[in-house]
Amino acid sequence: MSVVVGVDFGTLSVRVSIFDQHKGRLGSGTAEYPLHRKWNDPNHATQSHKDHMEALADATRKALEAAGVDRKQVAAIALDTTGSSVVPVGEGLIPLDDYYLWCDHRAWEEAAAITAVAHERGLNAIDWCGGTYSSEWGFAKLLHWLRHNPDKRSRMVTALEHCDMVAAVLCGISDPKAVPRSICAMGHKWMWNASLGGLPSEEFLTAVDPLLAGVRDRLNGSYSTSDRSAGKLDSCWAERLGLSPGIPVPVGAFDAHWDAIGAGVRLGDVVNVIGTSTCIMAISKNAGLIPGVCGVVKGSIHPRYTGIEAGLSATGDIFDAIAKRANTTVVELSKGLEKYRSGETGLLRLTWDNGDRTVLVNPELGAVTLGWALTNTAQDELFAAIEGTAFHTRVILERMEQHGVPVRRIINAGGIPQKNAVLNHVYANVLNKPILVPAGDVTSLGSAIFAFLAAGTFKTIEEAQDALCPDYATILPEPASAALYQQLFPLYRRLYFALGRKDSEAAAVGDVLPELRRVAAQARSAS
Numbered sequence: 001m002s003v004v005v006g007v008d009f010g011t012l013s014v015r016v017s018i019f020d021q022h023k024g025r026l027g028s029g030t031a032e033y034p035l036h037r038k039w040n041d042p043n044h045a046t047q048s049h050k051d052h053m054e055a056l057a058d059a060t061r062k063a064l065e066a067a068g069v070d071r072k073q074v075a076a077i078a079l080d081t082t083g084s085s086v087v088p089v090g091e092g093l094i095p096l097d098d099y100y101l102w103c104d105h106r107a108w109e110e111a112a113a114i115t116a117v118a119h120e121r122g123l124n125a126i127d128w129c130g131g132t133y134s135s136e137w138g139f140a141k142l143l144h145w146l147r148h149n150p151d152k153r154s155r156m157v158t159a160l161e162h163c164d165m166v167a168a169v170l171c172g173i174s175d176p177k178a179v180p181r182s183i184c185a186m187g188h189k190w191m192w193n194a195s196l197g198g199l200p201s202e203e204f205l206t207a208v209d210p211l212l213a214g215v216r217d218r219l220n221g222s223y224s225t226s227d228r229s230a231g232k233l234d235s236c237w238a239e240r241l242g243l244s245p246g247i248p249v250p251v252g253a254f255d256a257h258w259d260a261i262g263a264g265v266r267l268g269d270v271v272n273v274i275g276t277s278t279c280i281m282a283i284s285k286n287a288g289l290i291p292g293v294c295g296v297v298k299g300s301i302h303p304r305y306t307g308i309e310a311g312l313s314a315t316g317d318i319f320d321a322i323a324k325r326a327n328t329t330v331v332e333l334s335k336g337l338e339k340y341r342s343g344e345t346g347l348l349r350l351t352w353d354n355g356d357r358t359v360l361v362n363p364e365l366g367a368v369t370l371g372w373a374l375t376n377t378a379q380d381e382l383f384a385a386i387e388g389t390a391f392h393t394r395v396i397l398e399r400m401e402q403h404g405v406p407v408r409r410i411i412n413a414g415g416i417p418q419k420n421a422v423l424n425h426v427y428a429n430v431l432n433k434p435i436l437v438p439a440g441d442v443t444s445l446g447s448a449i450f451a452f453l454a455a456g457t458f459k460t461i462e463e464a465q466d467a468l469c470p471d472y473a474t475i476l477p478e479p480a481s482a483a484l485y486q487q488l489f490p491l492y493r494r495l496y497f498a499l500g501r502k503d504s505e506a507a508a509v510g511d512v513l514p515e516l517r518r519v520a521a522q523a524r525s526a527s
Contacts, residue, residue, distance in 0.1 A: 001020060001021065001022065001073075002020070002021045002075050002452065002455055002457040003018060003019065003020050003021075003026070003067075003069055003073045003074050003075060004018075004019055004074060004075055004076045004077065004078070004448055004451035004452050004454075004455055004457070005017070005018060005019075005060065005063070005074055005076070005077040005078070005243070005448075005451060006019055006077075006078060006079075006444040006445060006446070006447030006448030006449075006451055007056065007059075007060075007077065007078065007079035007080070007444060007447050008079075008080055008255055008258075008259075008443055008444040008446075008447055009052065009056075009079065009080065009081040009082060009162065009163075009166070009255065010082065010255065010275070011035065011082055011101070011102075011103070011275075011276050012032055012033070012035060013030050013031060013032040013033065013055070013059075014030065014031055014033070014052065014055045014056050014059050015028060015029070015030045015059065015443055015444050016028065016029050016030070016056070016059040016060045016062070016063040016444070017063060017443070017444040017445075017447075017448060018063050018064065018066075018067035018069050018074070019445070019448040019451075019452070019468070021452060021457050021458075021467065021468075022467075024468055025441070025445075026066075026067035026068070026069060027063055027064075027065075027066030027067030027068070027069070028062075028063050028066060028067075028444070029058070029059040029060065029061065029062025029063035029064075029065070029066060030059050030062070031054075031055035031056070031058040031059040031062070032055065033047060033048070033051035033052055033054075033055045034047070034048075034051060035047060035101065036048075036098065041106070043104065043105040043106045043108070043135075043363075044104060044106060045100075045101040045102075045103045045104040045105075046097075046098035046099055046100060046101055046104060047085070047098055047099045047101050048098050048099075049087060049095045049098070049099065049165065050095075052099075052162070052166070053166075053169065056166070056241070057240045057241055060241040060242060060243070061241070061242045064242050064243075071242055071243050071244050072244055074243050074244065074247060075247060075248075075451075075455035075457070076247050076248045076249070076250070076451040076452070076454040076455040077170070077233060077241075077243065077247060077248075077249055077451055078226075078249065078250050078252070078447045078448070078450040078451035078454060079163065079166055079167065079170075079249075079252050079447055080163060080252055080253050080254060080255045080257070080258040080259075080444075080446065080447050081161070081162035081163040081166060081252065081254065081255060082101065082102045082162060082254070082255055083102055083161055083162060083163065083184075083185050083188075083189060083254040083255075084100075084102055084136055084137045084138045084141065084161060084185065084188075084189035084190075085099045085100065085101050085102050085161065085162040086099060086100045086138050086141045086142060086145075086159055086160070086161060086162075087099045087100075087159065087160055087162070087165055088142065088145055088149075088152070088156045088158075088159045089156070089157055089158060089159065089160060089165070089176075090155040090156060090157050091155075091157055092174045093157075093160070093165070093168060093169065093173070093174050093176065093179070096149075096152050096155060096156060097145065097149065097152070099162060100141040100144070100145065102136055103136070103276075103277070103313075103354065104135075104136075104141065105135045105136065105354075105355060105363045106135070106141075106144055107135045107140035107141045107143065107144035108135040108140075108363045108364065109144075110135070110139075110140040110141075110143040110144050110147070110209075111132075111133045111134055111135040111137070111140040111363070113143075113208055113209065114133040114139055114140060114143075114208050115131075115132050115133045117204065117207050117208045118133065118200075118204070121204060121207065123191075123200060123204055124193075124196055125191040125193050125196055125200055126191070127289050128191070128193055128196075128289060128295070128296055128297075129188070129191060129294055129295055129296075130290065130291060130292045130293045130294045130295070130358070130359070130361055131291050131292065131361070132292070132360075132361035132362075133191075133361075134294060134357065134361055134363070135355075135363045136189075136313075136357070136363075137188075137189040137190065138159070138161065138185075138186075138189045138190040139190060139191070139200075139205075139208075139212070142159045142212075142215065143208070143209055143211060143212060145159075146209075146211040146212070147209075147211060153211070156218075157176050157218065158176040158179075158218040158219060158220075159215075159218070159219070160179065160181075161181075161182065161185040161186070161189070163182050163184075163185055163252030163253055163254065164179060164180065164181050164182055164185060164221075164251075164252065166252065167180065167230040167231070167249055167251065167252045168180070168230070168231075169237070170230075170231075170233055170234060170237050170249050171230055171231030171232060171233065171234055171249055172231070172234030172235075172236065172237070173230075173231060176218065176220065176221065177220050177221060178221065179221040180221060180222050180224050180228070180229075180230040180231070180251050181219075181221045181222065181223050181224070181251075182223075182224070182226065182251050182252055182253050182254075183223050183224060183225050183251075183297065183298075183299050183300055184225075184226065184253035184254055184257050184297070184299075184300040184301070184307070185252075185253065185254060186199075186219075186223060187295065187297030187298075187299075187300050187307075188254070188294065188295035188297050188300060188307075188309055189295075190219070192223065193297075194223075194298065195298075198223070199216050199219060200216070201216070202214075202216050202217075224251045225251065225299040225300075225303035226250050226251045226252065226253045226258075226303060226450050227250065227303040227450070227453055228250065228251050229248055229249070229250055229251070229454060230249045230250060230251045230252070231248075231249055232245070232246045232247065232248060232249065233245055233246060233247045233248075233249055247455075248454040248455065249454070250450050250451065250453065250454040253300070253301075253450075254279075255273075256273040256279030256281055256309070256311075257279075257281060257300060257301045257307060257309070257446075258446025258447055258449075258450065259271070259273045259279075259281075259413055259414065259442065259443070259446055260273065260281035260283075260301055260413070260446070261301065261302065261445075261446035261449055261450075261461060261465070262413070262442035262443075262444070262445030262446035262447075262448075262449065262469065263411050263413035263438055263442050263446075263469070264411065264438070264465050264469040264472075265281065265282070265283060265301070265302075265411065266283075266409075266462075267283060267284070267285065267305070267406075268406045268407070268408035268409060269282065269283075269408065269409045269410075269411055270282045270397060270400070270405075270407050270409070270410050270411070271411045271413050272393060272410065272411070272412050272413065272414070272417075272427075273413050273414040274315055274316070274389075274412060274413070274414040274415075274416045274417055274423070275315065275316050275414040275415045275416060276314070276315065276316045276317045277311060277312055277313055277314050277315055277316070277317065277354070277357075278311050278312040278315045278389065278393065278414075279309060279310075279311040280309070280310040280311050280312075280358070280393065280396055280397070281301055281307070281308070281309060282307075282308040282400065282405055282407075283301050283302045283305040283306065283307055283308070284305060284306045284308060284404075284405055284406075285305060285306070286306065286404075288403060288404060289403070290308065290399060290400060290403040290405070291359070291399070291403070292358055292359025292360065292361060292399060293308060293309070293310045293358055293359065293396075293399065293400065293403075294309055294310060294311070294357060294358055294361065295307070295308070295309040296308050297309075302461060303461075308400065308405060310357070310358035310359070310396045310399075310400065311357050311358055311396075312351060312357060312358070312389055312392055312393070313352075313353075313354040313355045313356065313357040313363070314351065314353050314354035315351070315389050315416065316330075316415070316416055317353070317354060318351055318353045318354075318367070318385050318389070319382060319385060319386075321353060322378060322381050322382050322385060323378075323382070325378070326378035328378075330382075333378060333379055333382050334382065334420065334422065336379065337379065337382065337383055337386075337422045338421070338422055340383045340422075341481070341484075341523045341524070341526065342387075342426075342429055342480075342481040342482075342484040342485055342488075342523055343387075343484045343485065343487075343488050343519045343520055343522075343523045344520055344523035344524050345371075345376060345380040345381075345383055345384050345520065346371045346373060346376070346517055346519075346520035347369055347370065347371045347372065347376060347380060347381065347383075347384035348369070348370045348371055348384065348387075348388070348488065348491060348492060348495070349367065349368070349369045349370075349381070349384040349385050349387065349388035350367060350368040350369075350388060350392075350492075350495060350496060350499065350500075351367060351385060351388040351389050351392055352365035352366055352367050352368065352500070353366070353367040356500060358396050358399075359395065359396060359399050360496075360497075360500045360501065362500060365499075365500055368495075368499060369381065369384065370495070371517070371520075383422075386422065386423050386426050387426055387430065387485075387488075388492075390423075390426050390427045390429075390430035390431065391430055391488075391489060391492040391493075391496075392496070393427065393430075393431065394430055394431055394489060395492075395493060395496055397410075397431065407433075409434075409436060410427075410431060410433050410434070410435055410436065411435075411436045411437070411438070411472070412424055412427060412435050412436070412437050413437075413438060413442055415443070417437050418437070418438075418441065421475075424437055424475045425475055425478075425481075427475075428475045428476060428477045428478075428482075429477050429478055429481040429482045429484075429485050430482075430485045430489065431477075432477050432482045432485070432486070433477065434474050434475065434476050434477070435474070435475040436472035436473070436474055436475075437472060437473045437474075437475065438469070438470045438471075438472060438473075439470045439471045439472060439473050440470035442469070442470065445468060445469070448468070449461060449464040449465065449468065452464050452468075480526065484519060484522065484523055487515075487519050488519055491515055
């Protein structure tokens with residue numbers, strides 16, 4: 001019997017689960033940490049490394065108690081985190097500031113500068129992250145920090161992604177040159193590409209801003225896939241976590257990437273990890289460039305394949321915002337949504353509340369809702385927002401298919417599909433494909449699978465998935481609803497590109513509002 005610990009750092013809490021190779025999840029523990037925002041700066045989102053680590057210790061001890069497992073039984077621990085969540089550190093890997101969390105968009109000007117210089121100089125790496133660098137990614141965040149913290153610049157030794165920082169700390173690593181860096185994190189968010197010589201050149205970075213001089217050399221360390229070891233659990237942290245020292249800690253990764261592994265992703269699958277935002281994950285043998293898709297990286301999700309990441313900058317956050325404006329909760333506002341028919345609200349909602357991650361890669365966009373009538377309600381908007389996230393997902397999947405990524409199965413993973421049946425039905429009808437929903441909870445299962453690999457329990461990811469991943473519930477599209485969405489989707493797609501691009505002919509949308517009313521009337525008459 002082999003037992004491991006799988007750790008999943010989310011946006012607001014960390015979840016630690018204890019898994020048995022035969023019995024699956026034995027018990028879990030969670031602990032929250034604050035997200036720091038500023039009322040006068042909606043782009044600001046930070047978190048404390050100290051808060052993260054205290055929560056990790058708390059949640060691990062809770063999980064061990066819930067599982068009834070002795071520390072000597074645990075063979076390995078693996079962890080995933082949000083990303084790109086970046087922390088600048090000084091000597092001994094001491095944080096110089098809080099993390100720029102994944103949803104921090106303060107670096108939009110820096111991202112625009114990186115994009116412009118990359119295209120001016122013909123930097124190949126920009127094409128592998130969709131042609132546009134994002135304010136959510138590493139170099140933009142680091143440059144923003146350097147520009148706004150002149151008193152701390154001289155003390156910065158390096159900057160780390162959250163997953164690499166936590167793994168290094170757990171292994172007792174304090175030398176920046178010895179820090180294992182995740183190919184998942186650095187490939188998708190820092191333009192690292194083995195075939196292009198690693199990170200962008202010093203010449204390119206200093207052309208963006210002289211403040212980036214020397215940063216390339218500081219982002220050193222060994223770049224590895226997650227089937228490699230980051231080190232052994234340090235005795236100090238073993239004591240704090242309630243585990244045995246010396247157990248293996250594999251190289252970490254991003255939460256959505258390992259969620260895809262836990263959801264059972266195989267070649268030809270797309271996994272929508274739907275939570276506060278949506279990450280759309282796929283693996284491919286030979287994926288090429290995909291314009292507007294934020295990362296195509298060999299070894300990032302599955303060490304043997306090319307990982308593809310796209311997504312929506314907000315999903316659950318949008319639903320929460322709609323409910324808060326109505327002075328209620330999503331749970332309360334969702335009561336009765338199952339009675340809604342496709343398109344009947346007459347609303348078409350572009351879900352850019354937190355900008356656009358894929359395929360426009362534009363953090364400056366804001367949400368748009370068309371078709372309001374005097375009788376529309378907050379619940380109507382919630383349903384339209386669910387439809388909007390499904391339409392946006394279809395835009396992304398079409399782009400992926402156009403560039404050689406097969407979409408044979410669609411798996412809806414993450415927290416929301418487990419508790420929102422309406423969303424799954426809407427997605428099945430909008431995408432006009434069956435939606436598979438894991439029948440059990442897969443949070444932190446991906447972490448556990450990599451922990452089992454590190455412990456030598458399973459030889460391959462597929463062997464571990466066969467043993468541990470749950471079956472699926474299948475939601476089939478309804479022909480009548482799918483037909484209505486087939487009428488609405490061309491309107492959505494046209495508006496998406498017309499309103500989302502500065503160079504578009506946005507005026508040619510005069511037929512949209514009448515068409516929305518026509519489809520809404522058709523939907524209501526069908527009911």
